[in-house]
Amino acid sequence: MLNNTGRFIFTPIKALIFLNSHPNKVFIMSYKKINIITGWVVFLIATIVYLLTTEETTSLWDCGEYITTANKLEVGHPPGAPFFMMLGRLFSAFSSPENAAFMVNIMSALSSSATVLFMFWSLTMFAKKLAKKGTSLLDNGHIVAIMGTGFVGALAYAFTDSFWFSAVEGEVYAMSSFFTAIVFWAILKWEVEVDHYNSDKAGAKRGNPNRWIIFIAYMIGLSIGVHLLNLLAIPAIAFVIYFKKYEFNVMTFLIAGVISVLTLGIVQSVIIPKLPSIADWFERLFVNSLGMPFNTGAFFFLALLAGGLGYGIYYTAKKQKALWNTLVLSFTVLLIGYSSFTMIVVRSNANPPLDENNPETLSALVSYLNRDQYGTWPVLYGQYWNTPQKGSCDASDLLPAKVSNMKVYTLEGMHSRYETVANNAVKINELISNLGLNASIVPSTNNPGKNVITIIGGEQSFMNMFELEDYQNRIATANEQLAASGIDLNIQFGSEVGEKYINTFAHRPKGEKTYEKQFMTLFPRMYRQGEGSNYRIWCGYEGDINNPLPPSYRYFGQVPGMTTRSQEYQRLLEAGYEKEAAGLEKDGLYKPTMGENISFFKDYQINWMYVRYFLWNFSGRQNDTQGYGLTGPGSEILDGNWLSGVDFIDNQRLGTQENLPTIQRLNKGYNKYYLLPLILALIGFIFHIVKSPKDWFVILLLFLLTGLAIVIFLNQKPNEPRERDYAYAASFYAFAFWIGIGVYALFDAARNMKWENLGLVAAYSLGAGVVLYGLEMDWLFYWNMDWDLFWSGKLEMPYENHAFSYTIFYMSAIALALHAAMILLGDSLKNNIAHATLATGMCLVVPFILIYQNWDDHDRSNRSTARDFAYNYLASCDKNAMLFTNGDNDTFPLWYIQDVEGVRTDVRVANMSLLSTDWHINQMKRKAWDSDPLPITLNEFDYRNGTRDFVIFDESDSKKGKYYSAKEAIAFIMNDQHTKTFSGMCNPESYIDFRGVYIPVDKDAALANGIVTQEQAHLMEDTIRWKLGGGAIYKADLAVLDILANYKWDRPINFASLGGIGANSGIGKYMQAEGVTYKLTPIDFGGGGGTNTKKMYDLVMNESDSSFLWGNMKEEGVLVDYYTLRMVQNLRMQMMKLSDALISEGQNEKAIAILDKTFEIMPIENNQVAPDDICFYLCGNYYDAGAKEKGDALGKKLALLELEKIDHYQSLNEYFFDKVWSEWGKSLNNLEMLRQASIGGLDQEAMIASDTTNTFFKNQGALEGTGYSKTLISAKQIFLKKGYTKQKFFSNRQRFPVVLAQYCWMNK
Secondary structure (H helix, E strand, O other): OEOOOOOEOOOHHHHHHHHHHOOOOOOOOHHHHHHHHHHHHHHHHHHHHHHHHOOOOOOOOOHHHHHHHHHHOOEOOOOOOHHHHHHHHHHHOOOOHHHHHHHHHHHHHHHHHHHHHHHHHHHHHHHHHHHHOOOOOOOHHHHHHHHHHHHHHHHHHHOOHHHHHHHOOOOOHHHHHHHHHHHHHHHHHHHHHHHHHHHOOOOOOOOOOOHHHHHHHHHHHHHHOOOHHHHHHHHHHHHHHHHHHOOOOHHHHHHHHHHHHHHHHHHHHHHHHHHHHHHHHHHHHHHHHOOOOOOHHHHHHHHHHHHHHHHHHHHHHHOOOHHHHHHHHHHHHHHHHHHHHHHHHHHHHOOOOOEOOOOOOHHHHHHHHOOHHHOOOOOOEEEOOOOOEOOOOOHHHEOOOOOOEEEEEEEEEOOEEEEEEHHHHHHHHHHHHHOOOEEEEEEOOOOOOEEEEEEEOEEEEEOOHHHHHHHHHHHHHHHHHHHHOOOOOOOOEOOOOEEEEEEOOOOOOOOOEOEOHHHEEEOOOOOOOOOHHHHHHHHOOOOEEEEEOOOOOOOOOOOOOOOOHHHHHHHHHHOOOHHHHHHHHOOOOEEOOHHHHHHHHHHHHHHHHHHHHHHHHHOEEOOOOOOOOOOOOOOOOOOOOEOOOOHHHHHHHHOOOOOOOHHHHOOOOOEEOOOHHHHHHHHHHHHHHHHOHHHHHHHHHHHHHOOHHHHHHHOOOOOOOOOOHHHHHHHHHHHHHHHHHHHHHHHHHHHHOOHHHHHHHHHHHHHHHHHHHHHHOOHHHHHOOOHHHHHHOOOOOOOOOOHHHHHHHHHHHHHHHHHHHHHHHHHHOOOHHHHHHHHHHHHOHHHHHHHHHHHHHHOOOOOOHHHHHHHHHHHOOOOOOEEEEOOHHHHHHHHHHHHOOOOOOOOEEEEOOHHHOHHHHHHHOOOEOOEOOOOOOOOHHHOOOOOOOEEEEOOOHHHOOOEEEHHHHHHHHHOOOOEEOOOOOOOOEEEEOOOEEEEEOOHHHHHHOOOOOHHHHHHOOOEEEEEOOOOEEEHHHHHHHHHHHOOOOOOOEEEOOOOOOHHHHHHHHHEEEEOOEEEEOOOOOOOOOEEOHHHHHHHHOOOOOOOOOOOOOOOOOOOOOHHHHHHHHHHHHHHHHHHHHHHHOOOHHHHHHHHHHHHHHOOOHHHOOOOOOHHHHHHHHHHHOOOHHHHHHHHHHHHHHHHHHHHHHHHOOHHHHOOOHHHHHHHHHHHHHHHHHHHOOOOHHHEOOOOOOOOOEOOOHHHOOOOHHHHHHHHHHHHHHHOOOOHHHHOOOOOOOHHHHHHHHHOO
């Protein structure tokens, strides 16, 4: 087992056996090899688990985008991930298109395994330092304990919820975690080498520890090209250096802290954005001022920077300035790593199909790095959601004007003057207005009856040569049209193309208004306008009555004596304007208090958006639902909570856990860790602070900066669209170190802890529980309690939440039991190896329970739902269609399947959110793959950033009720004269003075191109018309309006959803459901739209060449999680719409076949694809189609699941039941809908007149034999108890079954 040097050469298991049989031998030379081999064993275990559970294709959210940009080296969303892209390209370059996503996912899996590997080695370094505190030599027991520390801690983190989630998909967070782990490991290696270096004799120094500092700088530079989270490790690295180099005192400690934060700030706020900004300044100087070609200034700055760094390295080396040489070298290699962003600029200049934000210049790259498109938010000082802006447009009340520099090519237009008859003048004006030219038309003074039209020349700019050449072609076409009309006028531009940089906001000289300072605050947490109602719920808003907001003057104008919004509110109420008063009061009448601000920070941002995620990883998880807490859909006690798995604790927080419904128990995110990872980590936490406070502080700093600091910086608003736990993976990584150190703490307890020590710990911990229990009690109630009522049993006791104290008692008991076991072992067996082996063995329960509980909700193997949903969108479209999408989950998988797999590249996908940007509109005007450009005729300079970002409705009374062509609407909006400065604004804005628009229908083209079928031809309208809605037309709406204005009915227009059409939502009545999309037709179907039953039936029933795919959802064990279920809901909606249409057409057999298919591909059995409310409507369609037996069979399944929910709700005490009113009422509504569907109608005559039999309804239909009557008895008791106090709830038919309410009122 040993070679001739005394080192172990076989497996760690054999090494452990040998060590156990030689307890008194010390093999110093074996430690390194054991450490390396065990580390790689940990890596292998993690890798096997991740590869077995990795998704085989793209996932939802950003994965489709990242995989696409990696595989094709394209440009993703700001601030970019170029290094991730390059490595992803390396992984996927040699795979088939269908396997490219899997290879990028494998890259994430291996990055995660490597993270675990370096975490193991970091843990063993920490444990080794702990071991050496008591001895200079490590015996075999210490070696086993050190390996156990690394093994348990690293594998526990490997199988935590958030980290495993990122490990099996093509996202940046796995690789970002790897960089955090490797730089943290590297600084610990530096610390070890410093010790070795200092222990060497003078003149015999070996190596240079500072090489690790340089290595860390390079890794940080590379990590910037993945994600910025790794930068938050810099202060922890700085304190490792501080503790090693300097003696601790308060002053040096504070100085180290300042330096560490400054270093972080310099890298994040200076190096990353400012170096490109300086390069951009040189570039604009050389081009605009010196007349040099594009890129000259950038190359000059690059040469200057490289020369300066080269000289700095040479000079510091020559002068033997070791510290400065290390700093310059570190800065140099950091920039080398950061230089991966040059790939973003290079690839953007290649104009790939996916080129988000078009960062092909340094100016655009600066905006890209600064994430300008996402806006800004206050962190340390700023406004509340209801802080009023200043009223004036004086410079002192405004922010600096916006600046956005853009590279442009220019043409100089010539002045032209032409005299012609009035009709020709109008025609000329129409032509030149489409070219964005300004013209004047005045009556001729020499020739009565004629007009003089003057084209005003000037410079025209274009963001790229494509736009310029397209514009030149359009000028040539316009000149040809003029000549063909006999008009002797030639629109002329100079032949020389200029190059320059311009500020696209130059026409907007004034900045945005600032806020009234008296209503601003330090540390603003509730800042987002429009979120006031949600903020108010979370913070318990009442407002500071000493700081009333000023009046809005929206209703009364400048009324003398009215100085506050509360006065305005009272006047509205007095005048009988309750609706207007409610609207005014919605955002509050007073400035929020600092207490309310901190309450929101504590309860939502920390507790709900961090602590909840933290405990998902180390305590347990209620389900895989996101959960919105006090606001948003769902219930605060039913959705997305953390769970302990210990009923007497969870009962205190979430209500009784004894009769959870099947849908909850079978949810794959229902994970119970029994607080064991948290307990072991807290043991390690306390042990570490006592035994090695400096190392403890370093880990604590990393934990806080990657957790609490992110919470503060992100300043998250309520109802985020998706979970944010992935952002805190590094924080959970730091905390998991203490899980490993907990192993060593138990090992140490066996050797050094005494019973009296344990007694003292028990006293403190259990005493803390008692104190907390007392603090949780309602002492005021007990002080005023009527003891006679109490002893009679009639006193209603207040609910007291003792979850915290119970948790302390439980965790203390487990921790004390573990320590007691180790003390007993230490007393009975003086063998360190036995101590270490038992400590490791007991603690292995933690990674085992994590992998066991988390496997099913992280196993994405054999799942292809995201990819198949994207395929279904494309299959729903006819050839050469335009497909408009809305969000990430319908867009990014489409980008992937088209760009990487090459599926249906004839369909052009445009994202409505991104169409609000000039760069996305520009890309839609160019051909991509096999898809033609969108028919957008807008000039780029008419919609570039800062121009017509929105168009205000300023409706003219004379135009109300009238309809104008969409081309007239576009021409009106594009006319630069149609701008004015509106009240409350400081810059002129474009406007339109009518809402009614129409487009003509080319019926022959619509029929020939399959927009309608021959059977539908007689239904076609001559025009389709609609009213533009909302308060403004945003840029995306403008682009769609222009497409419609130029629509020739030659290719289909499909929408993934009708929810994102914005100002053009009025076209919804012309939409026809086709597959999972809605196609624009020239047929008015009414408010609900139409349904192409033949095409949809063929797609669903595999009777077409491009039938739908279903993501293997019917296969047992295939993960259908919360976000997939949101896509499933859309599928079920389309199935419901299709079966409804088939039934109305009398095609009942086909409707039944569709319903059968729905529940075959998305089975609800065993919660494989969890049922939702739509399933009840689908069940009702069985009855409508005449399939009563199938309806009854499905109805009973649904009813039993719903009854389980109701029984659970009704078993809750009053405190918790008050939190599930909506869910309780919804479940009863579903059951009553099912009952009525199964009996063929409302059947009011069959209602029992009295409740003597407690059967409620004579005919229970599909609910017969399900226990429905028993449930209704309990429901009636709740009604009788709460009928008056909750009258608004019971009288709302959307919230409670009206039939049941009527019955309960009659029998109350």
